[in-house]
Amino acid sequence: MLNRFAEDYLETLAQGDFAPRPRASGRLASYDGLLMEAVGLSLPVGTVCRIGADRAHQVEAEVIGFRGGHTLLMNLGGPAPLLPNAPVRAIGAPGEAEVGDALLGRVVDGAGKPIDGLGPIRGARRWPLAGKLQGPLDRGRVRQPMDVGVRAINGLLTIGQGQRVGIMAGSGVGKSVLLGMIVRAAQADVVVVGLIGERSREVADFLETKVSGEARARSVVVAVPANHSPVLRIRGALRATAIAEAFRDQGKNVLLIMDSLTRVAHAGREIGLALGEPASARGYPPSAIAMLPGLIERAGTCVTSGGSITAIYTVLADGDDGNDPVVDSARSILDGHIVLSRQLAERGVYPAIDLGPSVSRVMTDIVGREHVQAARVLRRHLATYEENRDLVLMGAYRAGTDPTIDTAIAYQPAVLDYIRQDADAVVPLDQAVAELIGVFGDG
Numbered sequence: 001m002l003n004r005f006a007e008d009y010l011e012t013l014a015q016g017d018f019a020p021r022p023r024a025s026g027r028l029a030s031y032d033g034l035l036m037e038a039v040g041l042s043l044p045v046g047t048v049c050r051i052g053a054d055r056a057h058q059v060e061a062e063v064i065g066f067r068g069g070h071t072l073l074m075n076l077g078g079p080a081p082l083l084p085n086a087p088v089r090a091i092g093a094p095g096e097a098e099v100g101d102a103l104l105g106r107v108v109d110g111a112g113k114p115i116d117g118l119g120p121i122r123g124a125r126r127w128p129l130a131g132k133l134q135g136p137l138d139r140g141r142v143r144q145p146m147d148v149g150v151r152a153i154n155g156l157l158t159i160g161q162g163q164r165v166g167i168m169a170g171s172g173v174g175k176s177v178l179l180g181m182i183v184r185a186a187q188a189d190v191v192v193v194g195l196i197g198e199r200s201r202e203v204a205d206f207l208e209t210k211v212s213g214e215a216r217a218r219s220v221v222v223a224v225p226a227n228h229s230p231v232l233r234i235r236g237a238l239r240a241t242a243i244a245e246a247f248r249d250q251g252k253n254v255l256l257i258m259d260s261l262t263r264v265a266h267a268g269r270e271i272g273l274a275l276g277e278p279a280s281a282r283g284y285p286p287s288a289i290a291m292l293p294g295l296i297e298r299a300g301t302c303v304t305s306g307g308s309i310t311a312i313y314t315v316l317a318d319g320d321d322g323n324d325p326v327v328d329s330a331r332s333i334l335d336g337h338i339v340l341s342r343q344l345a346e347r348g349v350y351p352a353i354d355l356g357p358s359v360s361r362v363m364t365d366i367v368g369r370e371h372v373q374a375a376r377v378l379r380r381h382l383a384t385y386e387e388n389r390d391l392v393l394m395g396a397y398r399a400g401t402d403p404t405i406d407t408a409i410a411y412q413p414a415v416l417d418y419i420r421q422d423a424d425a426v427v428p429l430d431q432a433v434a435e436l437i438g439v440f441g442d443g
Contacts, residue, residue: 099246110232149185162301169340180210194240197263230267
């Protein structure tokens with residue numbers, strides 16, 4: 001009977017498409033804590049490998065390039081007691097992310113593994129990490145405004161569905177608080193949040209205070225804190241964008257939040273310098289800056305599916321420098337930018353939105369004429385006051401000298417009241433427009 005079972009089993013194998021394949025394996029030739037070099041292995045860039053003979057002390061690494069017949073890998077985990085000539089084996093094909101409704105309400109890391117303690121993710125589909133290339137004519141125009149619940153943005157910097165916007169500021173000015181206000185109130189089918197390179201404490205805080213209750217059920221969070229590998233940080237940004245693309249392909253309106261784009265560029269800088277690229281502006285190699293357009297351009301409206309990705313990226317201006325290479329590059333690609341002012345924050349004006357350098361490039365296409373006129377009146381009064389603020393505070397300006405300045409001074413309290421908003425307050429788009437026209441519509 002045993003012989004008969006063996007014959008049937010072998011016959012079944014013969015009828016299938018079974019083809020034995022050798023298992024590729026190499027050896028570790030160099031390791032400096034981050035960058036590794038392996039010999040005897042030929043794998044495409046992006047392949048994930050496992051290194052080490054002892055199962056308890058193995059680490060994962062990703063292929064990032066080649067040099068002199070050696071395969072270059074970047075450590076994806078922490079330090080490990082690896083020895084010279086440790087075995088290197090491929091464990092995963094490059095370039096795919098788990099996407100779909102199975103991820104709603106879940107929190108994953110840069111490798112796509114769940115970190116929320118709710119068990120494995122089942123029933124997810126696959127989507128390329130690098131996205132699916134679209135032509136310029138596959139992208140639709142931004143036609144509909146999007147309610148984000150922040151009065152100053154709804155009224156003065158109106159965001160449209162499918163727009164890409166940057167929130168630019170130095171450290172500690174309120175970028176994360178403003179993001180939380182937007183996430184809680186945004187009118188979107190799905191919210192995808194990428195917390196890239198931020199503090200681990202902020203990840204838990206963001207989940208408990210900004211993405212809680214009803215918002216959690218329609219959200220997907222990709223969290224890769226600052227202490228993770230630079231490769232994982234970049235993969236986290238790509239994964240969040242891929243998840244948003246898959247939902248857009250279903251015809252849904254997606255809000256993609258990425259905090260922060262600068263940390264993604266920092267990760268690219270670490271990898272570029274490790275590969276020996278020359279440092280250019282502010283120490284950034286060319287590849288780190290060149291990576292940003294490819295990431296940002298994946299957001300937008302899709303003509304085929306009718307869905308959209310409205311993307312909001314935070315951009316850290318190192319040293320409050322508005323000409324920082326990452327800030328300057330992002331500003332040239334995005335469809336608008338919101339600049340936060342440290343001076344306004346020090347005066348207790350929150351959100352500290354500096355309306356002068358802030359702009360929404362699609363606002364005039366998606367709102368009415370009366371709305372646009374009222375917004376221009378407020379901006380004109382604010383600009384006039386700021387130009388003469390020092391004279392007014394010193395008492396050097398005499399009332400009645402210039403009617404334009406007199407009007408700007410009279411309207412200044414109303415301007416600040418319009419910009420100010422409590423972090424837990426929600427001001428709908430219709431209400432923001434009505435308040436704006438009601439106060440500044442006759443100017």
